[in-house]
Amino acid sequence: MAAAWAVADSLVPLYPLYALLFADTGLSQAEISALFAVWSLTALVAEVPTGALADRWSRRGALVLASLLEAAGFVLWTALPSLASFAAGFVLWGIGGALASGSAEALIYEGLTDPAGYTRVSGRLDAARLVAQVPTAFAATALFALGGYALVGWASVGTCLVAAALAARFPEAPRRPDGDAAAEVRSFARTLWSGAVEALRRPGLRVVVLAAAVLGGIDGVEEYWPLMAGDWGVPAAAVPVATLAIPLAGAVGAALADRAGRLPARWLLALLVVAAAALWTAALWAHPAALAAVAVFYGLYCAVLVVAEARLQDRITGPHRATITSVAGLGVELASLPVFAAWALGGAGAIALLVLAVVPVVAVGLRVR
Template sequence: MGWAALSELVPYYPLYALLFLDTGLSTVAISILFAVWSITGFITEIPAGALADRWSRRGVVVLAGVLQAAGFVVWTAAPAFGAFAIGFVLWGVGGALVSGASEALVHDALADVEAADSFGRVHGWMTAAELLVQVPTAFAASALFALGGYRLVGWVSVGVCLLAALLALRFPEPARVPDGETSLAGTLRQGVREAVRTPALRLTVLAVALIGALDAVEEYFPVLAAAQGVPVTGVPFAVLAVALAGALGAALGGRAARLPDRALPVLLGTAGLCLAAVVLPVLAGLVALCVFYALYLAVLVAAEARLQDRIDSPHRATITSVAGLGIELGSLLVFAAWAVGGATAVAVLVLAVVPVVRSGLRVSVPAELAADRPTE
């Protein structure tokens, strides 16, 4: 949890969009930068998981922190469009590296001490820590900017990323059975094959991808708060309240993972109804949004725990990265739904995912789906 919190305690996070504006970039240029970041993640997500399986999951997590630090060095030393693009490429690769490797590393470390059943609880608390640390991050960013502007914010961000990488060096990494492949490409190919051709695993990967993609609605929380009449000065506090509710839900995700099969679809369906209720007057709408996010993150953590429990393969990080790529692609559905009908359309999308949750997150796998090897 300490690494999860430290890796998010980056003062640049609340301010980098303002850095771009203050550097003189147009909204079009900023959108291009975000596209560079997103495309880099798409391209490198699954190869990064394969690298973790082939080389070292701990090493990949450490490398991710170093690459992110390098990106922030470029931003801070030469703030301009080209430098920002290079920084986003480095950050995008770093994000892809940590995406599948961190969950695989934590699961295998717990399994090595015969505590794999604790993964949901540990993963939930890590997710909660990432949300809770937004509070000190916001205060730190404000104080650092007041003291030394963007340069001080940038160099402190570099230091935090390197400290997180240094802390990751202390992660235990159990020895793993070689996968028999002779190349990185072979590991990648075999991991993807298992993810998409093993029937039971395929459904779980799909469920995690679709549930995880729904988190893209977080980008619209400030918009929702403002639309409900919250004044501009109060929007950050409203969003913080939602984040705290999400942290509570994530912390309970381990317990949610142990609920009966029928419970998770009910929780996600209830979350969808709560999201639809954000059109209610200010206080009721904000409460509904908080309940939505708490229930949603509890289901997401439970889904990710069940995915890790279902993987029985040396390609754990690659398979997790396949789900990660699905999350990135699925988030486009959320953006499209919002463009069509706002929160109501996204709520409909949440409800549409419920049947996939019912099929993909069952604890007991039906006999016709239980395949030891991928289907041909």
């Protein structure tokens, strides 16, 4: 069930094309980065409260609502393409992403009979999401050729609804209501406060939350794959296929995360440094073939990221798993803002420097057991 949901959640034809949709609508690079910032800021505000809501109400329900909100955002983008509707769509998507953040991890981790296998399961799910970008890219190319951005947009709405239907089938133990509305509000507030305090005050947990957050923020660079390809000479119609090697390399890295997790921390950090060097090389090359170097970067990065996220889940105990994971998600959103700023100021090369900058923090987090 988890694998089917993960694939459906990724089979959205707009994913490889929406940055180009913004550009073709007439938006500047600065306006596109501003939209990504709106997306992250929305998720930043909603992240922890929605995690507490999932812990208190329903993690499964949070996943369903997340897909429905994303679908609503794509309706706006498709029916009324403009800077304002793009921003409104990102607000809806940001809230939806916050609802899903923490909820999926908590459902999957607590549904395992052996939590020690979470790194392997998480890596495989991330790999499934990334491999799903292959048929997504071909579907985006075919749909765009047949009906332009409009057909791509409406097909994306449909895939989000399918993901919502699959999320509704996740098994979950029922929550006990506290009684009247006032008691429910107090219970929600206690969950929110307790989870946030635990994430920030427990030393052994706090440092892993920070490491997972700063490393996860780098993943914001994936929003720029289409723009990188376009800037480096790839025709717009060929961008979805031309960038396929990047998610495929990420899928390989994620699938091998269980093995990578057995390596000493210094080797994981070395992988991260090599990843930054590959991205820097691609930025200097600035040629369609440089996308191969970007793929090397992403494969190594995804392997280390899955390990960091699994270490976080291993450190969490008690009933506030989604809330604590959402605190890390809040950190991811904060850490993604420098990525967007780096792209606006210096492109892929500046982002490579950011990867190197997070290595010391990740070093501390990966050494915590």
